Amino acid sequence: MIIKSLELADFRNYENLKIDFSSGTNILYGDNAQGKTNILEAIFVSATTKSHKGSKDKEIIKFGKEEAHVRTILEKDNAEYRVDMHLRSSKSKGIAIDGQKIKRASDLIGMLNVVFFSPEDLSIIKNGPSERRRFMDMELCQLDQIYLNSLSKYNKLVVERNKVLKDLYEHPENNVLLDVQDKQLCEYGSVIIKTREKFIRDLNEIIRPIHEKLTGQKELLSVYYEPNVSADEFERKLKSARQKDMYAKQTTTGPHKDDFSFVIQKKNAESEGYGDGIDIRKYGSQGQQRTASLSLKLSEIEIVKKAKKENPVLLLDDVLSELDSNRQNYLLNTIGDIQTIITCTGLDEFVNNRFEIDKLFKVTEGTVSSEN
DSSP states (O other): OEEEEEEEEEETTEEEEEEEOOSSEEEEEOSTTSSHHHHHHHHHHHHHSSOTTOOOHHHHBOTTOSEEEEEEEEEETTEEEEEEEEEESSSOOEEEETTEEOSOGGGGTTSSOEEEEOGGGGGTTTSOHHHHHHHHHHHHHHHOHHHHHHHHHHHHHHHHHHHHHHHTTTOGGGHHHHHHHHHHHHHHHHHHHHHHHHHHHHHHHHHHHHHHHHTTTOEEEEEEEEOSSOTTTHHHHHHHTHHHHHHHTSOOSSGGGOEEEEEEEEEOTTTSSEEEEEEHHHHOOHHHHHHHHHHHHHHHHHHHHHHHSSOOEEEEESOGGGSOHHHHHHHHHHTTTSOEEEEESOSHHHHHTTOOOSEEEEEETTEEEEEO
């Protein structure tokens, strides 16, 4: 899977842009605040319908304009596809594949698989549970249409249920609505929980050898799913939490409260085995947390390869400057067979490591020029 070209109109700081990418390594370089990340954001929007920053459509549209357009030409399975996205400040976005409008934005998911890696991702271990859930959801939604639909319906139900809970004092007759909503919550929530359980099992098989290599065989990393409630007990616990929810005016039980932990065992020099594990969310050093985060993102690439039988497109947003030389080398050596689009302020990391660059672009104040 590769992106052949990207066209933007009134997207962020770009009035008009057309850029043709190499199937190998593409470098976008330039000073900060010139628009490098905006190009990666446009690709991410084309793949997932959402901004990696969580920005709303009206925030993505160029200041003073009402609409923005993104066109992506991609190639997969030896066939070419065109994805057109029409962003509007006061309406929902319009999406077309090869000129045919699609009714639901979710129908686009999985057409283009991307892995986005930014400096913020290096803090995913030490940040709050919502960041870790977001990582898991973004990955699973690209790979599993059933999960995507279940998560979308579940999240809407939580919002609707919370509204009923807030209004229950003035409208006690709406109590009957909670029974209906709870049944639906359990139906979609159980799918989410079971899919996450399998995802963590699969993730562990991939992340352990990657992390061992990154740490020179000195650490063993395990990821543990921490569900707020099991699928089997969801209905009972949701019912027993009804009074608590009415008092709190929000839904306190369900997979929207899940988390997952990262446990590291250090190799024992005397026995060559691994000692007791520590939860690095709480007790790990910054170096351990960052290395585990890098292992997580590298695992994401392998998960897509395994599930889709094809390579994702890798987007690296100024992340090399945040890594030491050993981790830089490991990352750069890992991505050899993947189309990669990298932003950076300078080219030193690539020159020093004699890393091959297939296409080089300089970004200056919303203009992009191709260089040799």
